[in-house]
Amino acid sequence: MKFTGTDSYVASDDLRVAVNAAIALQRPLLIKGEPGTGKTVLAHEVAKALKAPIIEWHIKSTTKAQQGLYEYDAVSRLRDSQLGDERVKDIANYIKKGKLWEGFTSTERPVLLIDEIDKADIEFPNDLLLELDRMEFYVYETQQVIKAEQRPIVMITSNNEKELPDAFLRRCFFHYIRFPDRETMTQIVDVHFPDLQRNLLREALNVFYDIREVPGLKKKPSTSELLDWLKLLMVEDMSPDALRSKDSKQLIPPLHGALLKNEQDVHLFERLAFMARREQRQ
Amino acid sequence: MFVNFFLELRQAKVPVSIKEYLALMEGMDKGVSDYSVDDFYYLSRAILVKDERNLDKFDKVFGHIFKGLEAVPGDGVAAEIPEEWLRKLAEKLLTEEEKAQIEALGGWEKLMETLKKRLEEQQKRHQGGSKWIGTAGTSPFGAHGFNPEGVRIGQDKNREGRAVKVWDKREYKNLDDTVEIGTRNIKIALRRLRKFAREGAEVELDMPDTIRSTARNAGYLDIKMVPERRNKVKLLILFDIGGSMDAHIRVCEELFSAARSEFKHLEFFYFHNCLYEKLWKDNRRRHVDTFSTAQLLHTYPADYKVLFVGDASMSPYEIAYPGGSVEHWNEESGQTWIQRVADTYRSMVWLNPVPERHWSYTPSIQLLQQLSSNRMFPLTLGGLDSAMKELNK
């Protein structure tokens, strides 16, 4: 079981080593990096490459660790009891399995994705320590122990909104996806749009990396925005020349709305373009 | 060199413990990576570093430690790591007895120290010869000796003669949190503030609504929950504006104006250079619309936490003497006012955008550092953390 990247995902050497280490040593792998650098997709790709099922747990600000194990729906039971429903006699009817439960009892060794763990409360990761360590937990209501037959491959992503607790970090392997350089980005674009014209790609990447350098942007465009933008450029059949702006008045790249999602950033960008144009005139 | 690697990582403040060490051994044992230098670097990085802020420190240490070992003429980049030795060491470390021994030796740190010393001794003893021989028996690590050949990790033929090694590129430099806050990491800084603002959004029973709904529901229970209200911290931010602060103003303002929405009780006031008898809330109307500092002290109760943001860079007169202000005649010295704030609010910090290494050259910074009882922190992610920690005390 070794992950070597897939034909739809470009995995750098260091990422590959980190993934394989996590698989072989059965540790959770924590993936961080700018939004849009392929953290979530990675888990899917690992699952695909290993032909393993994937179980996704998307974390929200209100998600509690317990929900990953199971939830006991006391409120429904209370209602049912008032309505005289027969189901009420068996507490098991009110136990709702969580994603970890699913993962632990999967017949094949699954990839368990805990996506955007930093969205939850600061204590959330700590509340999962024991379960992720031992890969088992106890259901008080029904007095059963749910134990993993095979340890799921746990992949955790974070966008760095919150600091993760040390005790949690100590148990994970860690990989930080660095923003792809041109070479890597070209490979990434290639897996998505193999037929893209070389000239267009070159010019587009020039523009893209220039925009990323604009100081003060609220949200720098990332891989996903680049891919969206390229798709538009292709649909509109844009010529590479249209992107070559160095000499012309055209300082705002065509269809830049796909790259800059934030109104303030668009304004900032337009203002800079305006100033640059004025300078050229002088 | 492996021991040094760990020692240096710890010296560089990359927190590595025996847990990570053992994991690395296990990883090497299971052959997770090819035995190329790069793979060894990647593997140890994935296992030993848990935070992108430490990646650069790790790279520096790695480069330092494995330097000189790489230069095998004609072989390009290669490092020699005595794998056999590592493995034996790991095996030994994993037994119960061994763990007890580590404890007996005074724990991990002690062990590393001893090990280092022991190796040095061996090296001296066998100077000239190529073999390092262990003192079998008594020492927990000497029994297996030292494999003089080692395993050449690397000798990566494809990459022969490559000039820059991965770790020497120092690609994670700007993730180190000891650098000043700039556009790159301002978001992270904000999140730190947010973390400070938030104290867990619990869901709690909404009693009044539950009663109301249950009554409306003909007596059948209808339970209503509400998210607990966040952030109870009361914060008073006093912000230096204009003059020498111009260079930092954008970063500071962006940071704190964005933080505003996160706090239920957050008050924001401006001053110029030093705090005197007047503050203002709107910088455009600073001369018309002022707020007296005395009133501030009476308006906001002592449980407010005070956060000064300013470069504290001025002539010491501006702090120490009445009339020292460059803008107006101040009856009482800035020092007096700052002292009053410090006396009123137990919790107070000063964040300074000036890099900490310059502080000692600026007398006014030192003066204000004293006035804030050494609670001045640099406006870096690390500094912000320390400041928040201080405020949380």
Ligand SMILES: Nc1ncnc2c1ncn2[C@@H]1O[C@H](COP(=O)(O)OP(=O)(O)O)[C@@H](O)[C@H]1O
């Ligand atoms: N290394 C990569 N190889 C192929 N596609 C990638 C890569 N990195 C990012 N992408 C593409 O970028 C988009 C965003 O990826 P996603 O996993 O959602 O990012 P994140 O979870 O980091 O925010 C996806 O469409 C993905 O296919």
Ligand SMILES: [Mg+2]
């Ligand atoms: Mg994602």
